[in-house]
Amino acid sequence: MTTAVKPADWKARRRIETCLDENLFVEAAAGTGKTTAMVGRIAELLRTGRATMESVVAVTFTEKAAAEMRLKLMQRLEELAAAEGAPSGEPRPPDELSWVEQALRSFERAQVKTLHAFCTDLLRTYPLEAGLDPDFQVASSSVLDRLAGQALDELLAGSSENPEVARVLRRVFRREFHWESGVRGSLVAAIRLLAENGDFTAPWSRPRGWNRRAELDRAVQALVDLDARTVVDAAGDEDNYLIRNYAEIAICVEDLMGREQDGERDYDYVERWLKAVLDRRTGWGWHGKGRFVGGFSTDELRERRAAARQAAKAVADRADADLAADLRQLLLPVVDRFHQLKRAGGWVSYQDMLVRTRDLLRGQPEVLRRSRNKYSHVFIDEFQDTDRLQVEILLLLCGADEPSGSAGPDPLSDLALVPGKLFVVGDPKQSIYRFRRADVRLYERIRRELGCTVLELTTSFRSRPMLQAAVNGAFSKRMTGSSDGTQATYVPLAPHRPEIPDMPAVLALPVPEPYDRGGGVASWAIAASAPAAVGQFIRWLLEDSGWKVSDPSGGDLVPVEARHVCILSRRFQSWGRDIMRPYAEALEEEGIQHLLVGGPSLFEREEVVALWNCLAAMEWPGDRLKVYAALRGPLFALGDHNLFEYSRRLGPLHPWADPPADISGARQDLQDVAAALSILRELGNNRNDVPVWRTIHELLSRLRAHAGIAWRKEGGDMALANVLRVADRAREFERDRAGSFRGFLTWMREEAERGEPVPGVLPEGEVGVRVMTVHKAKGLEFPVVVLADPGCRVSRNPRRFVDPDVRGGLWAEQICGCRPSDVLDNSEEEIAREHAEADRVAYVAATRARDLLVIPAVGDPPSSGFKTPVNYRDEDPGWMDALHDAVYPEGPAGEQRPRPPPGLPRTSVGADTVAFRPDRWAANYGRPRKETVKTGLYESRAGSEVVWWQRPEPAGTGPSGADSSGEGETEEGAGNDVNWPGALQLWQAERAGATEKGSQSSFTSVTVREVAGVHPEPSANGSGAGADAFAVSAGGRPEWHRMEHDLEFRARVAEVRGREFGDLVHAVLRDLPLMPPDQPCEEGETVRDLATVLARAAARRALFPDNAELVETAAELAVRALRPPLLRRAATARAGGGTVRREVELLDRSGLAAEINEPMREGQTPPAVLRGTADLAFHEPGPDGGSWTVVDYKTDLDPEPHRAGYEAQVSLYAEMIRRATGLPATAAVLVL
Template identity: 40%
Template structure:
């Protein structure tokens, strides 16, 4: 069954199971129903139970039908309904000896498996320092990346663990661990004359660098030449001392050269001096950049296969450590079960007989291992062990999917695999059914989606889905808009050009203001899936969808969170990586640091000033001036004044409520707070880590304080998660309090942990998540944001399933296989980018809000929607209405604070109701000045 977004894929699967139960053909104890997330699996089981109970209570059911349904209710808990990983874990627990694993194995997520990997890597790294291979030796010469001009970037200063050769190698080894089932070695790159290429590049740089003495030092071109002169100067300085040319060191520097030189690609220069041939020098410099990039490509192709071979012992050591610890990670579950079914004919036959029906939801998310397992279990011939030759038993396999929503390629989901399985099933006599009536979105949204994606998914290929138009089910609501284009209020930089940094600065505030208006002033209503009547719009009905939540070390969602908090709008960040930057988490980490190191006066000050104690600067200054220190072990003098400074503020530094309003506080309260830190320090190594954290929270009444925040539910979930992290840390071997604090610091530096999940229907708050997290969900209002995100990235990986090859960029080195297939890989990336945007646009039920630039179409991840948003050029100044239904009266400009007498571009769009270039719908272009 191929079902488009909102057409009821899961409902069709449940109805199929129910009809099989009613007919007597399906027994739930012999049934497997799998999907690919725990949330979807839980929902599938709950909806199936409700469907069975509903059918059982119908008065027109025959006694036989009632008996079958009653039996199904009893069998429901025995049915294999869950994720593919939980199904595999069950099979391995039934056959541990045949699978060659510990019968008491434990499924280890990354946070349990990574310490074992870390141990394997450390052992390997110590050996490499004694005698590194050529690949590792060359990587060890890498220096921390630097900004143009040789200055260390602020980002790297904040995240030092990612800036040296050791973390580079660690990251590369972990990437190999994630792809360890691909055993094929990478192709060696022949014909790389490294030393000759380096000599030629250094000579050309030296010649160009000399021109920096002639050019105007204020011009960008001259600055780029001076950068070359400094680069060569560092090389020649060592050689002038009699040292031989350090080719490894120069190679490492060349890998970082283009990163610091990137800003120079469009530099122009204008000189009054005729003696400076600026055009010729600029051309030579640009040709040099091409040569440097070619060298980096060749050096990467030469280094990557060497690194893979030299890092592979880490993978093997990691496997041995997991085996000794009795751990299996998620990849192990799939690999072990696939091998068990494929290689053991008796077990394959027994499982094929036991499971008479297999139902698969969201099949477009399937990876090759999962497809292998499911196809072999459905085979009609137990002697067949190649899934590509399998003929499923008629009526045994029921698959539901939508290739247009295949967006998990980074998890090995593959549209080509989906198409192959579909062809195989149809060729074996299976039926193909298409569902296209969408029960989710308003008709105007469906028209826009059809117009936008019919062209980009027009040609069915092995790597792209064929577009099936959505058919309407709902009736249109004419009292409020269904599609809104929200222009960035201030997209222009200092020189009158639309620039990314101004968009990123303005858009979060614009979105928050629009959300505030919708919730408090619009009077709009929305529909809910479980209720037939429309209800007033609330924050929980709104979802902000991002293409990404991090950009390098930048938390992309943070400005939106802060803007919503400024409007006091509750929100939930789902699946982000800002856990350690949340104020409540930072406050507790500061307190834990102060407990472990009471002589760290900065940590003590941050703890006392933060939301746990909420003393003001003046109070702490007054106390310190009397006691000379904030050390918890320093006894205060007896003549301290009773009151200190002004009354305590009732908000934290970011404007959130503190633990509660208080009157002016005395020195005894500061002493009491320091006493809490002192006693926790004394007992920290005599009690479990989690007890110390819990005592801190109890003594400061943190739960009550955080619950009063606008994002109180999220704050409480985060501090409970932190407590749970303390418990798990002890289980994984962190037995000292200091080790736990250090581990938290390392986790904060990595920036890879998201907020604690509290996604529930009844929890109020604007949802903030990525498109990948939102897949399978729907929301009355969807706002597509972060328009500066790109739709795809440079190719970094090439997978050939048939040959067992997975070549990927390691330590910045791109294998020759990836380079040879770069164009094809880029095309596949573009195809998936279109599917990602399709998923984003189809999450909305009643209103789709698309961010954009009002003066011109913006080329970001939302660019595919531009034709269904922008009116034909030349008509944007003439909206059909300046006060569309349900909207305030608009002005005539989409930019706030535009310079007087500035000429608006011909493609500019005035606020109001417009008919776009493509599609038969209307779009309301908003006026940001109404806020």
């Protein structure tokens, strides 16, 4: 018998559950079980009767965290209800069980939710007191953009002569990201930014001593004095990159001087010109080569250029700051108008809900009093990620002072709390949401001043001890606290889990090719080389390592699988470029299933772009490029040679061009082109007569694209979900805007340019390697974590500055490419905050790993003497720098000898970790240099162990990748004897054969409806007489049951009857309980009520148009169908132990299909499989096993014309069941 080991912090955990009259502030490190601790305290409050389920509010950061907490609380309460005594082992108090059972009964009223959800409930309870429309709606980002654009247009229409407006409109803002759609898009973004941070009211500062004209003149003169043209003419060396940059400067200066020859200087243009010159980032970083060029010292030229750039940039930054202040003042009335438009439409943003809730509680004493009385206990999770507004709301609920309706004391420090009402949990080391207004300084202040008892949870149940040692050693040196509270003080993780043998905890993944051609370790070279290395390592890990990891579901050691691995990066995009796409492609190349969680905008995904191209070809059929993109894309998938030959021989690629009269005699591939154009023409012709979503679904249906997308090599299910999500967005667009087909396409393009991450749908049960950002992974854990994007650098140009201590609060942020003066003046402070948060991001990433942390690293350290690039300076660190101490060996480079690593062959020691170096370092090429970190096991600078992994070499190659036989061909002689025309013909023949083989099914199948000749699927063999004859001979004619209706109801049915009506009736009867219509169901509503709900849900799923009469009539007919004796027999059979199956899929492989079709398919291979779906089949117990009855519903007005086919259909269903079960089966038709 083993005794459970107490965690090192067991006293703190015990105090959380027992000291219920104290306000507690718990600092819980990663993986310490903070959710379990919170749930334990809530359960104790409920168990002891101190609180009820309705009086406890627990606020979480995400919906997922809320769901997890609710589940754990339910489990804990069920355990308490099933226990025989109190948790302490003593006899249970008399009322304890009743309190627990009451909590379970009222569990659905538990207030465990996100803060935004809590605020929504409060505002809907008191909408008038909050000044809101009682039916307010939360606005989507697109709605907010539309309203902000409307407010902006009103400003532009009424202020066209305003000089500040003219200055703004003439300024061409630098497009920092590809989704900024010009000046208007930048201004709309600025309006929304100012609106979202409107609770900070302090004005922005202006540059001190700013004289616009004089300073712009000085900046221009600094560039003119550089005399770039003279230097270029004297040098005459076009290959020198330094001289190339001088040439660019000379062209820009000459352009400005030329514009000013005939008039006065236009200072608005000079501002724009200065930004354009200085934004040539690559050119200003060019260093050139040699010591002298054209008689000039290269060092002198660099110094002169740097001085001129510094002088010009200082002026440009001050001009930006001046414009930012003007722009804010100009847009404040627009922001007010924006809020008016939201109120008029009944819209609120998420930030509005927080502001309104705070104002409601502070301004309405009676509302605050009621809320305090309603909620006896307040729990706050992830406190480090809250902002001042959120904290004010929650602390106001915990106050003990009498509400006054005024601002009162500062709720962040001066508020008196009710003892035992507040429980806060957080971790300043995991504060990584500064971009969402979270401020770690606020956390430290509340922790220090609020007067709560502070406890620490340090025992981590997540990571293995060796991994914890690496994390402790790396971050204890970085997180040493700060006087201003911008960085946390590190609290070491205490171990609890057993160690895993024969597997490293920290693995350094060498970046194989980190050098550029100039001999420097370049971030772009690392970015290009790392994805392939990650893909190769993960394939080796899954297939060849033999390592085992702890299964998240049970904790047992299991072989590592793709679902155990997660790739984490700090970002998904950089300058409009998808950073993580190369990693996904590397996994695809290795054949590894994966899932990209989040990432680029939904409208930038490959499958969605393909859909947009097809829709655009319908809207703009005269745009040949759009039509080509649609036909060439993955949905139509027509080849270039087919499109070219069609346009050359048969006609233009235009949907409205008439196809040739002899198209039927053309080759099949050309007929496919004509068919594709016909689809675009037909759908385009109807695009404005039907909803956009219907056009999308019709296109997918015509192309059978659902299966094609879902069967992609990797991620097909998610790709299909994304395409269907576009149809949902089309419904939302038409509902919110009543827009047109073209308007929807324009909106999609704008959303793609904005690039906001619209998350794709995550299919349930999807497994594979996850690829996500650290922020997305917050709160998650994985057995194996691989860090990605090692070239990501921490910004040296802060965009915002926040000072909540200024009167009214100061929030200054870059708008329209202009940084306010407050940001410039406090840039050093903001850079320090950015660097501190980068360490916290790395900490969160490292602590997501349970068993193995993989960190990309460059084997040649900077101390080895190799050239390092400009962007690797100390003041520009990377996001993984905090982990370098856990990666690089202790001591000087090259001195520590590697040892054999655990779980790896002994040959994995001493190999070079850099696969390629430039020629200048090739003296010892093929052998590691002395300074290079070789493969093997080391003791890191953090005091923990690290393994530098050896990349497996391709078969038949040596360490350098050369042919080990020494008989490889030279580059000049390689491939000279290849017969390229013959190889091409062979490939084309093989491809044609593979295509032909793939188009032939491995077996043939036929549906019951086809062989029975039932419309709307007429039999290919005729009327189905053979099936009818076979069915009658096998089981006799089926029974017919007809329902009788009153004339009024029959008229209602006649008005709506059709294919959609029949589908709805069948869908309702599939799920409707077999009981009397007015009998209550388990949910408390009647069968009739449930039928209406099912009909509405079925109509939404099938994307039927909104038609209340159709839904209500279908529901009523389904309810009436429960009355005939046939369905009452089914209900009786179920009550008597029989089986009732509805919408049952039938598949017959006994040869029934061949028996039916053999007389009608002479000379052809008969189908092997017969398939169909029976509406209802029920088994009635009896002697000899009982019998089956099969029922088929019919909603025709007059079924007689199709009587023979219907009888054959249901008789075949009965025969299929008879052959499958060996029991008698009778058939019946129920005419509804």
